[in-house]
Amino acid sequence: MKVLLFGCGRVGRAFCELLGRKRDVVESASISLVGVATRSRGCVFNSHGIDVDRLLQWEALTGRIDALESEGTLVISDANEMLEDLDYDILVECTPSDFEIGEPARSIIKKAIKRGKHVVTANTGAMSLHFDELTRESLEIGVKLLYEATVLSGTPLFSLVRQGLPGCCIRRFEGILNGTCNFVLTVMGMGSTFDEALLEAQRRGLSEQNPWVDIDGLEAAAKTVIVARSLMSANVDLKQASIKGIRNITAQNIEEAKRRGGKLKLLSRIEANSNEIHISVSPEILSLNHPLAHLEGFSIGALLLTDVIGEICISGSGSGPKETSYSLLKDVLSLREG
Incomplete structure (x- = not known):
């Protein structure tokens, strides 16, 4: 299953680090990170999978996601193009929470759902403001919307x-x-x-x-x-x-x-x-x-x-990005398990 990551701040970066640490688990589940989209540090896509260790190394050196150079990796200028046109199975949404209108996460999640993509999100703002709308649309389309990471970080609740x-x-x-x-x-x-x-x-x-x-x-x-x-x-x-x-x-x-x-x-x-x-x-x-x-x-x-x-x-015992990223990975793995 191909994963597209939207947002690579503290939680998104921790998710990438966890994919690297749990490479054996991820590979055995046939899960690969194919795209990373950010608002101000660039976007990259590779249909064969992105090496997360190299991605993080280049990002640490340059401050840019799109500094990654590897065979088959494309630099994408428009994040919406990745969301609406490129090939992926699961959107992992990690953009910052907005507690007034829930954007841009609400629109990002809706676009993925309308394309028939599963969504895993850590966005407390969007889910608290638009829970019924987003869950209803996912049911209508027949995809999963999972949000374990929104409440107790890495501790399972839902x-x-x-x-x-x-x-x-x-x-x-x-x-x-x-x-x-x-x-x-x-x-x-x-x-x-x-x-x-x-x-x-x-x-x-x-x-x-x-x-x-x-x-x-x-x-x-x-x-x-x-x-x-x-x-x-x-x-x-x-x-x-x-x-x-x-x-x-x-x-x-x-x-x-x-x-x-x-x-x-x-x-x-x-x-x-x-x-x-x-x-x-x-x-x-x-x-x-x-x-x-x-x-x-x-x-x-x-x-x-x-x-x-x-x-x-x-x-x-913790409520930071590391713990939150585990809930994201757990939800992704649960989609693979059906």
Whole structure:
């Protein structure tokens, strides 16, 4: 199966690195990266497959994707030409998330679906804003749209429910979905100021390009909407979510949580009451008995209440590009497996 990668920022580059590290797995599954498209660093295509190690080496030396020179590799001037005219089976979409209109990811995904291509995406913005539209069109065309990478980075959530919990209904969801906020609160708990903690998160390169998308709870809320739509069939959007971030959290708030025998966390909640769904994202003091209270640093996780087997807790120790790229690869491999 031929993969076209759209977007080669932190997540797209990590995906290429993972393809190189897992070359034996990728080759045994007959998967090859045939194209890489970027907005400002060029586009390349090779129907016989791109050597990702050489691609990354040339990109590191020149700052350009289209600096790669190898037999059969074409430099493409228009990314849309790759999307609409060239031969591939799976689009892996890694463009930056936009939380206002979901573009350009929405249009990119729609074009691939209309051509009968499977899509794997990490785009939280597009999926939170256009979930119904994109999933409906993929069903109508008869292709798969997979989005494991949009919520818990590399920790399986949607595939866990889809494959591991058939017949179960999710009644309640609680999650620590933003690693940056969890890191900031953890570091503040060790005595740092808010500004110091945020600066350290940025220095490590694991926050959004605009950190306030994280800090003000918008990114966590978008992920929560995707969970509500996907796992609870809820007709909700970001406008219906109650969102409060951690911008105004102080050392006093952290100490108050400790005095009350708990920890302060930015918690996403989905509550199903009768025929209503309530979504919220806000700082909460979690009792030390709560399974999510002990997630520290960039760790993220979720607690699901099911109607059949009660509570299930999942967590992952990282929420960066490396972990997100694994979910992309897992979704690609699942398409190969059928």
